[in-house]
Amino acid sequence: MVELIKEISEVNAISGNEHALREYIFKYVGKKDVSVDTMGNIIVFKKGTSKQDKKLMIVTHMDECGLIVTDITDDGFLKFECVGNVELRSLISKKVIIADKVNGVIGMKAIHLQKKEERETVKKAKELFIDIGAKDKKEAQKYVNKGDYISFNTKFSKTQDILKGKGLDRICVAPVLELIKTDPEYDTYFVFTAQKEVGMRGAMICASKINPDFAVILDSVESADMFGCKDNDIQTKLGNGVLIQYADKYSISDRELLSDVIKIANKNQIPYQQAGLIRGFSDAGEVITSYGGVKGVTLSVPVRYTHTPVQIVNRKDVQALFDLTKAILKGKHL
Amino acid sequence: MMELLKKLTQTDGVSGNEKNISNLIYEDAKKYCDEIKTDAMGNLIVHKKGGSKKVMISAHMDEIGIIVSFIDEKGFIRFSNIGGLYTKQLIGRRVRFQNGVVGVIGCEEEEFDKKAEISKLYIDIGAQNRDSAQKLVNIGDMGAFCGEFYQNGDTVVSKALDNRVGCYILLEVMRDIKTDNDLYFVFSSQEEVGLRGAKAATFDISPDYAIAVDVTDTGDCPNAPHNSVKLGGGAAIKVMDRSVLCDASVRSLMIEVAKENNIPYQLEIMADGGTDAGAMHLSRGGVKTGGISVPTRHIHSPSEMVNEKDIKNCISLLKAVLEKL
Numbered sequence: 001m002v003e004l005i006k007e008i009s010e011v012n013a014i015s016g017n018e019h020a021l022r023e024y025i026f027k028y029v030g031k032k033d034v035s036v037d038t039m040g041n042i043i044v045f046k047k048g049t050s051k052q053d054k055k056l057m058i059v060t061h062m063d064e065c066g067l068i069v070t071d072i073t074d075d076g077f078l079k080f081e082c083v084g085n086v087e088l089r090s091l092i093s094k095k096v097i098i099a100d101k102v103n104g105v106i107g108m109k110a111i112h113l114q115k116k117e118e119r120e121t122v123k124k125a126k127e128l129f130i131d132i133g134a135k136d137k138k139e140a141q142k143y144v145n146k147g148d149y150i151s152f153n154t155k156f157s158k159t160q161d162i163l164k165g166k167g168l169d170r171i172c173v174a175p176v177l178e179l180i181k182t183d184p185e186y187d188t189y190f191v192f193t194a195q196k197e198v199g200m201r202g203a204m205i206c207a208s209k210i211n212p213d214f215a216v217i218l219d220s221v222e223s224a225d226m227f228g229c230k231d232n233d234i235q236t237k238l239g240n241g242v243l244i245q246y247a248d249k250y251s252i253s254d255r256e257l258l259s260d261v262i263k264i265a266n267k268n269q270i271p272y273q274q275a276g277l278i279r280g281f282s283d284a285g286e287v288i289t290s291y292g293g294v295k296g297v298t299l300s301v302p303v304r305y306t307h308t309p310v311q312i313v314n315r316k317d318v319q320a321l322f323d324l325t326k327a328i329l330k331g332k333h334l
Numbered sequence: 335m336m337e338l339l340k341k342l343t344q345t346d347g348v349s350g351n352e353k354n355i356s357n358l359i360y361e362d363a364k365k366y367c368d369e370i371k372t373d374a375m376g377n378l379i380v381h382k383k384g385g386s387k388k389v390m391i392s393a394h395m396d397e398i399g400i401i402v403s404f405i406d407e408k409g410f411i412r413f414s415n416i417g418g419l420y421t422k423q424l425i426g427r428r429v430r431f432q433n434g435v436v437g438v439i440g441c442e443e444e445e446f447d448k449k450a451e452i453s454k455l456y457i458d459i460g461a462q463n464r465d466s467a468q469k470l471v472n473i474g475d476m477g478a479f480c481g482e483f484y485q486n487g488d489t490v491v492s493k494a495l496d497n498r499v500g501c502y503i504l505l506e507v508m509r510d511i512k513t514d515n516d517l518y519f520v521f522s523s524q525e526e527v528g529l530r531g532a533k534a535a536t537f538d539i540s541p542d543y544a545i546a547v548d549v550t551d552t553g554d555c556p557n558a559p560h561n562s563v564k565l566g567g568g569a570a571i572k573v574m575d576r577s578v579l580c581d582a583s584v585r586s587l588m589i590e591v592a593k594e595n596n597i598p599y600q601l602e603i604m605a606d607g608g609t610d611a612g613a614m615h616l617s618r619g620g621v622k623t624g625g626i627s628v629p630t631r632h633i634h635s636p637s638e639m640v641n642e643k644d645i646k647n648c649i650s651l652l653k654a655v656l657e658k659l
Contacts, residue, residue, distance in 0.1 A: 208537070213374070235404050235473075246474035247401055247416070252350030252524060254374070258474070274473045276403025277414035289530045292538030293375025 241271030250285025481636030577612020
């Protein structure tokens with residue numbers, strides 16, 4: 001699965017521009033029983049092996065946060081805005097790639113040229129710029145257009161169980177691609193959603209179209225296991241297993257489904273962790289309130305430095321999420 | 335003394351955990367309807383069959399509370415809010431968990447004085463350490479605030495009058511309403527965390543008209559922000575709140591009906607807070623939506639205060655509106 005995660009991490013798929021990852025997913029799953037809707041969500045249908053008349057939906061988003069070109073200055077620098085909730089403080093001097101072809105670096109004034117106050121404050125996106133080495137506006141315009149998406153240019157790497165790369169917010173695309181190979185107990189819709197990072201927009205339309213009985217939402221979650229995160233806050237920890245979520249910013253997991261999932265995890269000895277209220281959000285907020293309501297639960301992989309160009313996860317957590325979701329797919333307990 | 339209202343307020347049902355309150359309402363409502371069901375979000379939908387005009391009446395049955403996020407080595411419980419809480423007012427409050435265990439909210443005094451944040455508060459259940467605490471309470475458990483029911487004359491005080499008073503009104507109206515309209519009484523879930531239950535239910539029912547029954551702020555306390563709604567001033571007819579601008583035709587129908595039947599009413603413009611009306615009016619292609627509210631003091635505290643006459647006026651008004659629609 002690590003190879004799969006590497007490839008997904010290095011495909012650029014910023015919200016609204018998930019085309020490249022969609023192509024990658026098509027190559028992986030083929031075209032049979034696969035559909036794409038107008039928002040660009042991919043829906044893969046697998047017939048259930050049991051005769052029960054229940055529909056299960058597995059949801060994971062395929063988009064990542066990034067930047068978009070808003071203007072080109074007279075001296076050939078690019079101005080940009082964030083797509084999704086990018087951690088601004090992490091941007092300065094990072095390598096980027098514009099429209100998948102032009103290399104650039106997020107620049108700022110040399111430290112020698114900064115006043116004392118400037119050194120101590122955090123820049124806003126408006127004050128930052130991207131340098132592609134163009135000598136003026138005219139030259140820059142040859143390579144870059146307003147509205148081009150800008151991706152972080154981070155190489156994936158692996159050190160034992162620790163995986164590092166960009167776009168690991170949507171790491172669950174990898175386990176879901178593997179999960180599609182299993183024969184589920186129920187009729188199952190595997191959904192790769194678009195535009196989650198800008199407000200669950202893809203999930204909004206696909207859940208009401210499918211109208212499932214149950215939904216399992218797979219996502220990443222902020223890891224809180226470093227100094228500065230006081231011990232009374234969220235307790236997500238890298239390497240402690242899949243996180244079974246009770247509630248996030250926009251959703252509360254179904255209580256019965258939650259206790260079923262915990263039973264399955266215990267029975268199969270899958271490492272898991274629990275947390276009260278997660279500050280971030282997953283597609284669950286739209287999925288569970290769609291149509292006449294959907295019983296849903298969110299499972300997630302802790303990610304350090306989420307929404308930045310360099311993120312870190314533990315392979316074992318992804319494995320635990322895969323094992324738990326597989327046990328749910330194979331079970332008759334829902 | 336309103337025994338049913340007392341029972342409704344004293345049964346806990348924090349958002350996402352409405353099973354007990356839903357069961358209580360179910361037992362009463364099943365006697366007065368043709369169809370009753372719970373959907374996947376936990377909404378209790380009570381159907382009284384009628385003609386072609388579909389009207390959805392929604393009162394949320396969830397209440398604010400807390401969710402356990404962490405238990406420290408000494409057995410103190412850290413928590414996050416479910417719904418809008420006034421952090422500064424939480425100290426000393428009692429919290430009841432679903433298994434009946436009661437804890438007290440304490441604070442890290444010096445830190446809380448510097449900055450009143452929920453992370454500086456904890457729940458003390460008197461446990462000696464983490465292990466003994468975890469035998470009673472676990473991460474993800476939800477707790478409701480305690481606040482006993484009290485009535486003196488027309489004055490009623492309790493926790494969770496937001497919005498069990500709305501549930502009470504729906505139950506009272508359902509009992510003996512006579513109309514040709516097709517009525518869906520919805521006891522909605524997860525209103526306090528963002529109108530989530532009503533959003534799902536409205537899509538499913540697809541009504542022609544929707545009415546939200548909820549509580550509303552009053553402006554009659556010392557130095558309160560400007561608001562003309564008064565406790566005891568009559569049923570409040572909603573004009574707007576943060577989530578909705580009510581349909582003008584529904585609003586004028588309500589006023590007309592109130593005048594015809596000599597029901598005291600006042601107009602409600604609530605600057606803060608939303609209601610199920612917000613989710614209902616935006617469903618599918620839009621739904622003509624109005625609201626009837628009970629003037630309430632000290633909303634989201636364990637001692638919310640309403641007036642029995644206002645409740646009765648809301649019941650009469652809702653009944654008359656449903657008959658006239």
